[in-house]
């Protein structure tokens with residue numbers, strides 16, 4: 510019921526926990542929540558404590574050492590959905606001409622990565638907007654930079670720095686992002702007779718290896734389905750589409766499936782990140798060829814940031830996990846959203 514009763518919630522999670530621990534609800538501490546007050550307003554009382562934690566630290570009792578210790582901890586990662594990520598870095602949102610919350614690229618040039626958004630350049634943009642003499646000038650500057658000047662307590666933290674602190678949001682960028690977008694576009698070019706055959710394929714599909722099944726209605730009513738359904742679809746799409754779409758669409762879905770598998774791996778090795786970059790380049794080339802207008806969607810552009818985001822998350826999780834880069838933080842976010850159950 511998020512659509513009708515939106516709830517802003519802050520939770521704390523410790524970094525560096527083993528992967529099988531950081532997904533457990535007992536290791537996620539609830540801090541505050543509100544249906545009426547936004548996330549930034551709710552962050553105000555937290556920031557004073559976080560400042561203390563990242564500088565002088567606080568005295569705590571260490572149970573296994575049976576002594577008091579000084580506990581110092583910077584903010585390493587903020588997990589949030591795309592809308593909240595824009596909010597916490599003062600980005601004007603996905604509908605802006607500067608549609609990316611990670612870089613300053615324009616919607617007209619979506620296949621490149623622009624200058625990275627950092628706390629320093631965001632604060633400079635905010636100051637310039639604040640000092641503008643007229644309302645229309647402020648509006649022009651907001652459009653130019655894709656930045657709004659509203660107060661942001663998180664910017665006061667030394668350890669907070671836009672892209673380096675944000676976790677890639679898998680549910681809305683992958684399942685409800687590229688998979689949903691290209692399902693819709695692909696289904697639009699499939700004749701009704703082929704769709705009927707695809708429905709029959711889904712009806713007789715052997716789901717015994719999966720925890721859930723995908724209703725054959727998906728072919729007709731896919732836009733009403735949710736993230737966990739698109740997660741299932743991503744795993745069977747190439748089988749269902751084979752024979753009902755031409756080779757170029759099938760190649761597109763093979764690439765999407767490969768990206769999907771890599772981002773759902775519990776561990777991603779360094780050479781697999783290079784493979785992921787290569788896959789994403791091939792996917793972008795294929796999209797340019799088949800569905801070029803889709804490149805103007807922020808969720809498609811976010812593919813270009815995926816590999817770097819996995820490396821960023823590596824800072825938080827991998828040191829403890831035998832040096833293997835891991836998108837464990839992504840898994841944790843998905844768990845909070847109830848998006849579980851993957852075969853692959």
Ligand SMILES: [Zn+2]
Nearest residue numbers: 609611612614
């Ligand atoms: Zn970008």
